[in-house]
């Protein structure tokens with residue numbers, strides 16, 4: 001995403017908190033406090049409890065399941081076909097004799113992606129299903145027509 005114009009603002013914090021923060025940002029290799037604060041704010045904004053159902057987002061659904069449970073593989077496939085407009089790509093990893101891990105890259109309305117995640121989570125044989133939102137579209141235009149790179 002292209003950063004638009006930068007806005008400067010002052011932040012007041014107790015000295016001790018600033019010192020702890022400076023140690024953390026040095027450990028993580030940030031060049032300055034501004035970049036570290038920008039990342040903290042972005043992370044907070046991606047917390048899914050803040051997202052409107054209509055928010056246009058991209059992220060992943062990570063699933064772990066036992067492929068021996070009858071019909072489960074087929075149910076998962078049918079479910080992914082029901083949501084094919086929202087699914088960009090799926091990677092399947094055979095973890096061991098019984099268990100599979102799938103990473104489903106999703107892009108669409110947050111409410112719909114959450115429905116997909118819940119529908120997967122409740123299937124018998126699924127031991128893990130987690131929707132992670134990595135990106136929020138900030139301009140409706142980007143969501144509709146793609147962008148120029």
Ligand code: NI
Pocket residue numbers: 067092093094095099100101
């Ligand atoms: Ni497998």
